[in-house]
Amino acid sequence: MMTASDNTATSKPRRPTVDLKTLGPAVALLILCIIGFLLNPAFISEGNLTNLLTRSAFIGIIAVGATFVITAGGIDLSVGSMAAAIAGVMIIVMDGAVETLGTGVPTVLLGCGVAVILGIGAGWINGALTTKGKIEAFIVTLGTMGIYRSLVTYFADGGTLSLDFDVRGTYRPVYYDSFLGLPFPVWVFIAVAICGWLLLNRTAFGRYCTAIGSNEAVARYSAINVDRVKTLTYVIQGLCVAFATIIYVPRLGSASASTGVLWELEAIAAVIIGGTVLKGGYGRIGGTILGALILTTIGNILNFTDLISNYLNGTMQGLIIIVAVFLQRSDWKLAGRGKS
Amino acid sequence: MSLETSASAAVIEAVNISKSFGPVPVLFSVSMDIRPGEVHALIGENGAGKSTLMKILSGFHDPTSGQIRLDGKSVSLPPNGASEKLGIVLIHQELNLAEQMTVEENVFLGRELKSHGLLDRKAMRAIVQRHLDEIGLGISPTDRISDLTIAQKQMVEIVKAVSRNARILIMDEPTAVLTEEETEVFFRQVEKLKQGGVGIIFVSHKLNEVKAIADRVTILRDGQWIDTRPSKDLTPDLMAQMMVGRELSDLYPPMDEADVDAEVVLDVRNLVAPSVRDVSFTLRRGEILGFSGLIGSGRTAVFEAICGLAPIEGGSVRLFGREVRHMNVADARDAGLAYLTKDRKEKGLLLDKKMRPNLTLFALPKFVKNFAIDTKAEETALKRAIRRFDVRALDEEITVGKLSGGNQQKLLLAKIMECDPKIVIIDEPTRGIDVGTKQQIYHFIAALAADGVSVVVISSEMPEIIGICHRVAVMREGRITGILSGDRINENEIMRYAAGLKREELH
Structure with missing residues (x-):
């Protein structure tokens, strides 16, 4: 056996390193909030903060799913279209069920069940095409993005699908009501975030996602079922889209071709701002949630002030994304140590 | 000067x-x-x-x-x-x-x-x-x-x-x-x-x-x-x-005689797989079996197929007496069979990660408690592995890519051994590492065999094949051309089989 005759492994005292990469998004959000407060003290009113959290729930929930896909080295461009298609089918199913199930809770539950099944199914299709079909994720999800988008347009016959008025009444509280002072969408967001964090940071599955994103060959040689894990990340993504759709439908009670447009990019942006590496191998759920909050906060602040036109919301978000990635790129930690 | x-x-x-x-x-x-x-x-x-x-x-x-x-x-x-x-x-x-x-x-x-x-x-x-x-x-x-x-x-x-x-x-x-x-x-x-x-x-x-x-x-x-x-x-x-800076007379460890009556743990018959045409051999408990041959002769391909990394197209594989089919890598690991790649940077280690996640990746199910990874158990395993394999790192928090080649190889060995395999296949155990670490690895392999683990060593370095193996299978163009033992394990003889000048009829 090998024994350490002269062990040169000097154990340095481990000091808690303040990692700017991890802290960055939190600091950015704090600064944004201070700016918001200075521009208009009403920013921190309870009403506005609740509104802000509720708005960020859609993108936030989807982005938690996207964190898994991206950490494992994939990408999913289809989430926005998927949300629209799921919303469309949900409404069709619920409207059709009014005759038999009435306008009460059973109809809404049926709609939610359909959404979950569709989300899982759509995610599985994306995953199977990338792994078994060996097509690049970018291409696969670019394709399904177009398919889902055109499906919802087709279902709505170019117009809008509207939920039955009475069902809408039953379903409405899911978006508009609160529990312990927080709206339901925020609770769903919190639950998804906690589950996501535990799954990515505490389970073998999360470790496998990171390993695959870091080096797929190493993962394969380390007895990881790479295809299954990758497919599962897309299924998780689909499930997250289903949850987001379930809380989104009661907001307007309708779906059209313009539902969920650009959500995929906002979700990816939230993930990247949060510090997850786009090429995979390193993922942070906490960062993703901060990223989603940052994106929503920018829009919210612009609504509050006349300084910058609200139409420039996209510009501000774009700038934040670029600055965030730039700050991650320049290695703050290494700057003082010299190259090795 | x-x-x-x-x-x-x-x-x-x-x-x-x-x-x-x-x-x-x-x-x-x-x-x-x-x-x-x-x-x-x-x-x-x-x-x-x-x-x-x-x-x-x-x-x-x-x-x-x-x-x-x-x-x-x-x-x-x-x-x-x-x-x-x-x-x-x-x-x-x-x-x-x-x-x-x-x-x-x-x-x-x-x-x-x-x-x-x-x-x-x-x-x-x-x-x-x-x-x-x-x-x-x-x-x-x-x-x-x-x-x-x-x-x-x-x-x-x-x-x-x-x-x-x-x-x-x-x-x-x-x-x-x-x-x-x-x-x-x-x-x-x-x-x-x-x-x-x-x-x-x-x-x-x-x-x-x-x-x-x-x-x-x-x-x-x-x-x-x-x-x-x-x-x-x-x-x-x-x-x-x-x-x-010291005498290296004991580069190769003293070898225990192989027990010819020990049970057969791996029995491969007429295996056909990508780059493998027709391969049959047996491996006994506690034996060190060398695989020699030119690069591209199919040595790695044989074991990638057996360990579930490549499809088996024909023939039979019996593991501990049981016929196995369509194993994936995890099945092979659970059956006590582990393959250590020759390509440690591309297939062996996550270079941008620290030592702990690398060490436990292959045997990760072992570290799961109540659906969560037991990081304390991981830490203990790392400390133990660092001692047992003499991995020298300035800092446990270092990313693996910054370790020297020899230390990477020791960590990779530790990673594979973490699942306590009964059969280990080590592909090019000492590629690109220094002579001191080589010696440690040879002694480790010998100790494993003495403990009853069966080891397959695939190597292009003739001296190490000769120095540590009980028997040597020589491959050429996807086939085994000869299986040598005893005095016949020498450079001349191996070269002849590898070059196709000699071929023995195998049962």
């Missing part, structure tokens, strides 16, 4: 070079000089400072103290490979070629010839063709790099260097990935370069090659200059001793 290394003849000279990374000293006042038309070998254990010295000589690092003299004048080399303009070219171990571009495009990358503002492809192609002809390399300037073998890629790197009028060529383990035939072709190129007056620094762990090709040898140990001598005054044994 002795008289014969007088500065006047040298093209480039390192004088009393010291180098520290932060507070960590790596080189202590090392001197070395390279004359035109000589091959100067630089040898030492992993971590002796060879890479650092090479990088200083080519301008990738600045020395902390001491000076570099070029043609007798003290210079400060430009950084990041710009010293190529001064005729100093470093060929990295990981070759630096654009895979999707052609040979010609690679050779002229960054200094393309132009006429009237457009690329002058004709002229460039002619020049590259001339260089290829000189070397006698049977490839075309329009071939894509990704279609070439590793040896050919290496030649392209050399052509690239030569076409840039290199005066000093620094090569980091150029022969590590070459077959013996390819190595010979490579050495002929080196001879030609020598005649052209190019000075060559050659780093290698293969001491026989050093003896064969080098004019002078410089030995480093722990960052110190030990000696510079003409290679005719040295033997491989002496070099190894000077590198390690």
